[in-house]
Amino acid sequence: MLETVGQVVVYSIAGCPHCLAAKKTLRDSGVPFIDVPVDRFPSVQNWLQEKTGQTSVPQIFFNETFVGGNDSLQRAIKDEEEWNKLLSDIQTNEPKEGALNIPHPSEATDAAASEFVCENDPSAPIVEELQESGILHDHRTSLFSSTKNVFSGHHFIKWIMRAKEVDEKEAHSIGQDLLSKKYILPLQNDAETNLLNDPKVYYRLNDTSHSSALNAGPTQKCKLGDAGELSEALRKTMLKLTNDHISADGKVVNYLEMRNAEEFDNYVKMSKELQHVAVEKLSQDESKAFFINIYNALVIHATAVNGSPSNWFSRLRFFDKTSYVIGGHTYSLNDIENGVLRANKRGALQFFAPFGKSDPRLKTSQMQVDPRIHFALNCGAKSCPPIKTFSSSNVNEELRIATEAYLESDEALQVDEDQGIIRLSSLLKWYSSDFGETLDEVLQWVLQNVAYPKKKAALQSVVDVKKYKHFRFIHAWAQYQHALAG
CATH class of the missing domain: 3.40.30.10 (Glutaredoxin)
Incomplete structure (x- = not known):
């Protein structure tokens, strides 16, 4: 030494x-x-x-x-x-x-993984009683399909009044509680969020036993508080797992060891509680932070379980098929990025928007795109933003920091003043409509958001006099590769 x-x-x-x-x-x-x-x-x-x-x-x-x-x-x-x-x-x-x-x-502040304590939800036993109530049945939804474990709002109210010896008002309150906690879901996608005492309005159990989502299966039926706190706890736990199993030189994550770790099992159990999160009730900022955290954690979870995609087709499938059940509905990585965070816009190689007009997930879409989310969903720069977990109370400041950190890297922006050449990350090409309608608008957006004085001055000198002769894009598929390191 x-x-x-x-x-x-x-x-x-x-x-x-x-x-x-x-x-x-x-x-x-x-x-x-x-x-x-x-x-x-x-x-x-x-x-x-x-x-x-x-x-x-x-x-x-x-x-x-x-x-x-x-x-x-x-x-x-x-x-x-x-x-x-x-x-x-x-x-x-x-x-x-x-x-x-x-x-x-x-x-020092405590940046360790947030401890998730599962308190039993007193409403959960009613779901078990409902399964044995005898009011569940198969319901034909079209000529060729039917749904299992269905019941009408009217039959539920009658059953709960009898089973719990309560009046209609209390029975309705119990049903509304189960609906708000996503233990039961409306069968019709456009149904009201209030439980209706109607023999023609049907509900179903939130059953994920046949889902391929990585957090499918029985939950611990925990009493959930703040959805943002759950997403931050999941993200911090995944960051700790990554940090515990990454090589000393930062080049390789041992996903096999990670998958076999006890803390990974705890993470999986915790992730199942997402099934009961009422995400449609989150504010725009709360939803933005929530889904950024979940997206980044899900990428690592999927890689630990299924391994890294090895070719172009498997990469497309990875982002299209890797999913969690959140609030009773399945969200793939593409659904989160394009359907929610990009305000239901078509992604690369997509012919249609992820969510149709009657899709209940449409309620979780952002009202408009915040382009900075692209630099929060794991970037491919040779440096890291000092923010890894996003909070609902400070998400906009955290996105500013993440954006500035990315744009100061050569993987994001290069300016050759003498030659009049500007090079930008391909991320800004793939999602150019999020940053501006024209090339000039995209460059103005970058100019407004880059903070590194040297690069800002160089870009300003070229853009102001519109003297750039060439505009090139830097290949940015490393975004995915870096995502696997958390």
């Missing part, structure tokens, strides 16, 4: 593969360092951006010398003169007091 009087500081977050790669490089080189996890010290984020002009992590300092991210560190090591200069600095010079932000451990 190198003897030093100075200090090397790495600003990182848990589970960031590029952070892990940088720290392994330093360890292999015998360079001691201080690791400051900015996800546990949120106050450091603003300081770091003011100091470096950058939002992403890792960010590395040798005393007061700002090296940059992992790519910059690797380049410095290959440059013998530059590397020796950095080492000489920390071997001979003590750090200047207050030059770097190194918070005291007592200031």
